[in-house]
Amino acid sequence: MCLAIPGKLLKIFDENGLKMGTVDVNGSQTKACLEYVPDIVIGQYTIIHAGFALKIIDEAEAAESLKLWQELFESGAFEPDGGQPSPEVL
Amino acid sequence: MKYIDEYRDPYLARTLLDEIKRKTSRQWTIMEICGGQTHSIVRNGIDQLLPDSIKLVHGPGCPVCVTPLESIDRALAIAAKKEVIFTSFGDMLRVPGSRRDLFVVRSEGGDVRIVFSPLDALQIARCNPQKEVVFFAVGFETTAPANAMAVYQAAREGIENFSVLVSQVMVPPVMRLMLSSPENSVQGFLAAGHVCAVMGYEEYELLACEFQVPIVPTGFEPVDLLAGILQTVELLEEGRAEVVNRYGRVVSRKGNLIAKTLIEKVFEVTDRQWRGIGCIPQSGFTLREAFARYDAEKKFNVTHICSKESPLCLSGRVLQGVLKPDSCPAFAKECTPEHPLGATMVSSEGACAAYYNYHRNVML
Amino acid sequence: MTIVPICAAPIMQHETVQMAHGAGGRLSQALMQKFFMPNFHNFFLDPLDDQAKFNLPAGRTAFSTDTYVVSPIFFPGGNIGELAVYGTVNDLAVGGAQPLYLSAGFVLEEGFPLADLETIVVSMAIAAEKTGVMIVTGDTKVVGKGQCDKIFINTSGIGIIKNGVNLSCRNLQAGDSIILSGTVGDHGMAIMTSREGLSFQSQIRSDCAPLNGMISAVLETVPSVHAMRDPTRGGVAATLNELAVSSSVGIEINETSIPIQPDVRGACELLGIDPLHVANEGKLVIAVAAADAAKVLDVLHASEQGKDAVIIGSVIADHPSMVVMRTAFGSRRIITLPLGEQLPRIC
Numbered sequence: 037m038c039l040a041i042p043g044k045l046l047k048i049f050d051e052n053g054l055k056m057g058t059v060d061v062n063g064s065q066t067k068a069c070l071e072y073v074p075d076i077v078i079g080q081y082t083i084i085h086a087g088f089a090l091k092i093i094d095e096a097e098a099a100e101s102l103k104l105w106q107e108l109f110e111s112g113a114f115e116p117d118g119g120q121p122s123p124e125v126l
Numbered sequence: 127m128k129y130i131d132e133y134r135d136p137y138l139a140r141t142l143l144d145e146i147k148r149k150t151s152r153q154w155t156i157m158e159i160c161g162g163q164t165h166s167i168v169r170n171g172i173d174q175l176l177p178d179s180i181k182l183v184h185g186p187g188c189p190v191c192v193t194p195l196e197s198i199d200r201a202l203a204i205a206a207k208k209e210v211i212f213t214s215f216g217d218m219l220r221v222p223g224s225r226r227d228l229f230v231v232r233s234e235g236g237d238v239r240i241v242f243s244p245l246d247a248l249q250i251a252r253c254n255p256q257k258e259v260v261f262f263a264v265g266f267e268t269t270a271p272a273n274a275m276a277v278y279q280a281a282r283e284g285i286e287n288f289s290v291l292v293s294q295v296m297v298p299p300v301m302r303l304m305l306s307s308p309e310n311s312v313q314g315f316l317a318a319g320h321v322c323a324v325m326g327y328e329e330y331e332l333l334a335c336e337f338q339v340p341i342v343p344t345g346f347e348p349v350d351l352l353a354g355i356l357q358t359v360e361l362l363e364e365g366r367a368e369v370v371n372r373y374g375r376v377v378s379r380k381g382n383l384i385a386k387t388l389i390e391k392v393f394e395v396t397d398r399q400w401r402g403i404g405c406i407p408q409s410g411f412t413l414r415e416a417f418a419r420y421d422a423e424k425k426f427n428v429t430h431i432c433s434k435e436s437p438l439c440l441s442g443r444v445l446q447g448v449l450k451p452d453s454c455p456a457f458a459k460e461c462t463p464e465h466p467l468g469a470t471m472v473s474s475e476g477a478c479a480a481y482y483n484y485h486r487n488v489m490l
Numbered sequence: 491m492t493i494v495p496i497c498a499a500p501i502m503q504h505e506t507v508q509m510a511h512g513a514g515g516r517l518s519q520a521l522m523q524k525f526f527m528p529n530f531h532n533f534f535l536d537p538l539d540d541q542a543k544f545n546l547p548a549g550r551t552a553f554s555t556d557t558y559v560v561s562p563i564f565f566p567g568g569n570i571g572e573l574a575v576y577g578t579v580n581d582l583a584v585g586g587a588q589p590l591y592l593s594a595g596f597v598l599e600e601g602f603p604l605a606d607l608e609t610i611v612v613s614m615a616i617a618a619e620k621t622g623v624m625i626v627t628g629d630t631k632v633v634g635k636g637q638c639d640k641i642f643i644n645t646s647g648i649g650i651i652k653n654g655v656n657l658s659c660r661n662l663q664a665g666d667s668i669i670l671s672g673t674v675g676d677h678g679m680a681i682m683t684s685r686e687g688l689s690f691q692s693q694i695r696s697d698c699a700p701l702n703g704m705i706s707a708v709l710e711t712v713p714s715v716h717a718m719r720d721p722t723r724g725g726v727a728a729t730l731n732e733l734a735v736s737s738s739v740g741i742e743i744n745e746t747s748i749p750i751q752p753d754v755r756g757a758c759e760l761l762g763i764d765p766l767h768v769a770n771e772g773k774l775v776i777a778v779a780a781a782d783a784a785k786v787l788d789v790l791h792a793s794e795q796g797k798d799a800v801i802i803g804s805v806i807a808d809h810p811s812m813v814v815m816r817t818a819f820g821s822r823r824i825i826t827l828p829l830g831e832q833l834p835r836i837c
Contacts, residue, residue: 038162038187038268038320038346039762039836042129054245054279062127062756064683064692069245072271072385081129083323083376084760086215086265086272086836087243090385091323091376093129098375102132105349109141127756136818161837171821190837216762216833242690242761242834269836348819463829473837483826 040085042093043068045078059084129375133347139175142352146359147177154362155181155311156355157304157447159297160266160318161188161476162346168480170348180355183311183447184480186300186403187318189265190217190473191445193293194399195433198223201262201291202231203428210426211237211254213247214262221472224434244276244290251280251288260422263290268320270294270411271385274392277413277420289422292412295398297321298329299409305337309448314358316344316351319373324389326381330369338367345373392417401469402435402442441468444477451481458482507602512632521630525608529615534591534626542626544591547650552587554578555646563610563640566680567696570643571610573771575617575625576700577722578647583702584718584774586657586709587649589621594628595644600635610641621700623647654713661716662737666805667783670747671704671774671790672697672798674726675754678768678832683757690760692753699772704796708776708789715786717777720770724828727766729775730813731827741813743803743825761834766825768832777805 043059048070050056055070059082066084073082073089082089132138158164164184167173173182186192202223205212212228219228219240232238237257241247244261251259263273273290280288297318304310317330322343330341340361344354354372361368371377389411398410413421438456443449451457451470461467463479470476510517522538534542556577563570575592582589594614598607618625676697683692701720708715717737721729726748734741750758750765758765772795778786783801790796803815813825 038160038266038318040268040320040323041760042127043756043760044128052279052283054275058691060756061760063751063753064690064694064756064760066242066690066760069243069272069275071275072382074384083320085320086269087245088272088275090268090271090320091382094375098129098132101353101372101374102138105138105141105353108145109137127752127759130759134818136820139819169817169823170819171817171823172819174821175819188837215836217835217837219833220829240833242836265836463826483824 038085040083040090042081042083044081045076048078057089059089130347133345133349135349138349139352142349142356143175146180146352146356149356149359149363150177150179151363153179153181154313154359155183156314156316156358157183157185157312158316158344158351159185159187159301160321161191161473162320163187163316163318163344163351164477164480166346166348167351172348172351176355180359184444184477185447186400186445187266187297188445188470188473188476189269189293189295190221191441191469191476192295192400192403193221193264193469194401195224195435196399196431197291197293199431199433200423200428202226202228203431204260204291204422204426205231205236205238206234207426209258211239211250211257211259212262213239213241213250213259215264216240217473218262218264221469222466224432244272245279248276248280248285248288251285255287257287259288261288261290262293264293266295266297266318266321267325268318268323270389270393271324271382274388277392277417278388280420281417286419289420289425290413291422294393294411295400296395296409296411298333299406300400300403301333303403303406304446305333305339307446312339312447314339314362315341316354316358317341319343319345319350319377322373322377322381324382324385326379327369327371327377328379334367334369340367341369343369343371343373343377345376402439402445436467439468441470441478444470451478454478505604507598507600507604507607507632509600509632509634512598512630518630525604525611526628529611530618530625530628532624532626534624542591544626546590546648549650549652552582552585552649552651553646554581555644556581557642557644559639559642560681561639562681562684563606565684565696566694568698569610569613570641571614572617573698574643574645575614575621575623576698576771578645579621579623580701580720582647582649583705584657584720585651586655587651588706589623589647589649589702591626592618592623592645592647594625596628596630597638597642598630598632599638599640600632602640607641617700621702652709655709657715657718659717659719659733659736662733662739662777662805663716663779664739664805664807665780666716666777667780667801668730668741668743668803668805669776669778669783669786669790669799670726670749670802671776671796672772673749673751673754674770674773675750675758675765675768677771678725679754679757682761682832682834690757692757694751694753694757697770697772699795701772701774704774704790704793707793708786711789712778712782712785714782715776715778719775721773721775722769722771725765725767725769726775727764727813727825728827730825733775733777734813735811738810740806740809740811741803742806743813743815745815745817747800747802749798749800762836763832763834767828780804
């Protein structure tokens with residue numbers, strides 16, 4: 037139900053009385069309605085669903101959880117064998 | 127891609143998997159609510175990588191799958207009208223009605239167009255004043271803000287040749303139904319991350335407490351899913367029936383208040399039919415009286431809808447997590463993506479289609 | 491009273507295609523002389539007989555046909571005309587044939603701008619010259635407004651297969667390497683993102699290009715290549731499935747090996763489309779004995795077109811007729827034939 041992709045806001049403009057933005061997703065750009073994220077500024081990341089920005093991505097929160105997992109990884113919880121993680125398939 | 131690649135890191139994924147294995151001391155049954163999560167789990171083979179003691183059950187969070195057959199048939203009847211331009215998300219085009227789908231209607235001359243956003247449909251209405259433009263407003267709470275804005279904007283601009291066929295459903299009521307069922311074996315839930323981005327997770331705290339189950343708002347990328355599963359396992363192992371948010375970069379407890387306000391303004395909660403499940407009280411949205419003129423169901427008073435499901439289709443049981451797709455007698459035989467008997471085999475995130483396309487274990 | 495008939499001479503100067511342009515009379519001739527002959531003229535076409543007459547060099551003959559109905563007809567990176575030439579040239583070349591002669595049949599919609607027709611025909615002439623083929627015979631019909639979508643083109647082609655070359659989708663053997671000559675999804679996403687109705691902008695350009703030069707170079711170095719296909723409709727997924735089924739072998743590919751341009755990837759993620767299901771118009775899938783794979787890669791890397799060539803997997807004896815992908819996480823999933831049109835989704 038929920039294909040929502042993160043993208044970076046490049047531009048803000050008005051269209052038919054709605055606050056709209058141009059959002060970059062890895063070099064492709066889409067138009068998105070920004071009415072639900074009125075505080076968003078250019079350069080911030082947001083998730084886009086059905087042509088609407090639904091939430092400004094909390095960069096601090098993202099960095100925090102990635103840091104936790106990274107620490108877990110570095111603590112030796114998993115030893116990489118230099119290649120892909122070894123498969124455990126049926 | 128920022129905020130995607132980090133969450134597809136195989137080494138982080140492996141670390142989380144090992145933690146899950148370390149922390150799991152017994153059998154647990156966990157359900158991921160959202161069809162998008164099902165799609166990601168099966169596509170990335172997450173269920174293959176989890177320890178055998180973790181059983182993942184796929185939930186009903188596929189709005190395409192749960193749109194009632196009558197709604198599909200009504201959509202097909204409206205789309206066939208000469209004066210109508212029928213617009214829809216791509217997902218709905220292959221969903222079978224009683225006798226045909228939107229592709230067939232298009233091949234018979236119906237003007238059926240795929241849009242990416244309901245605002246695209248509104249633009250089509252602006253550009254085609256002599257036509258009636260109808261948008262098939264299907265979705266869970268994630269899509270409600272988009273659908274609400276399209277209607278609100280149409281009213282603001284006075285665009286009268288636009289209407290929406292609403293099939294909006296809500297997650298908490300179907301969770302409540304499943305949890306109340308004597309057949310329920312699910313012990314913990316991965317809540318739908320993007321539904322929670324809109325609605326927050328306050329409502330789930332009541333459910334967690336009432337039914338004594340942990341509920342973890344979770345994202346969609348492999349690392350997000352594994353983090354959600356790990357958190358759920360930790361809560362289960364510790365006997366904690368709580369809501370803990372594992373998709374913090376997008377989900378907050380209260381959700382998006384502006385979106386919730388507009389949804390409340392445009393829609394009201396109503397009883398809704400769920401395909402394969404039946405009527406769930408207060409489980410969907412319908413347009414408020416103030417916006418009734420944008421309701422395609424009222425505008426095109428289509429009668430003589432005679433909907434008939436295949437007697438072989440067990441998608442309702444699949445949606446509620448009590449039947450695995452490959453346990454259905456019709457799976458991969460009478461029912462395939464080319465000849466789907468029900469919506470769970472059509473939708474790209476339907477559990478049956480996910481199994482068929484990615485994961486026919488018996489053949490691997 | 492004498493009635494003087496007014497001479498109803500047809501207007502010879504038009505800006506758009508008229509029904510009379512397809513009727514075989516003077517306007518048809520005018521179309522031929524103004525657009526087709528100046529651009530396509532060659533020894534075989536110039537007599538304007540109902541057929542082209544030629545001798546073929548020794549060797550097995552390859553013959554292919556395809557009809558081009560792409561919309562929009564002008565897209566970033568190409569147009570329907572180039573596609574029509576390169577597409578049939580490529581279909582011959584992947585069979586190991588040197589393409590020689592093409593036919594070109596046009597169905598034009600009444601009202602189609604003649605300026606657009608000229609652009610397309612000029613593109614075809616340039617494409618033909620680039621690939622070393624001649625367009626030796628053709629046909630034009632005009633249908634009423636609404637009976638076709640602007641312009642449809644059919645090209646059929648003849649080529650000669652050199653001795654010692656035996657390419658077939660039935661030739662795959664367990665142990666073969668599967669090579670992909672470059673990035674996936676460029677053409678299909680260029681088309682999709684340039685269609686109206688999607689609020690999208692991208693710089694994605696179609697990879698529409700001739701492959702016969704690159705194929706010739708590969709076959710010079712490694713004549714024993716087992717199979718080559720260009721992954722057009724249905725993408726790499728469809729081509730791999732066709733190869734697996736034809737040869738009754740299994741194919742396993744690695745997700746992390748698949749090359750994709752960043753903006754194509756972004757567009758696929760946003761629209762919920764699997765890049766393996768998206769059409770390509772300038773790429774090759776090659777099956778070759780593992781011992782020869784490095785040599786094939788060297789040849790491909792020597793050209794601009796093949797600079798991103800990479801081994802994406804191998805042929806195995808397990809699960810015959812099935813294509814399986816090893817994910818970045820070490821799990822496996824089946825790569826199926828796409829059902830049909832690629833549809834943007836929100837779920």
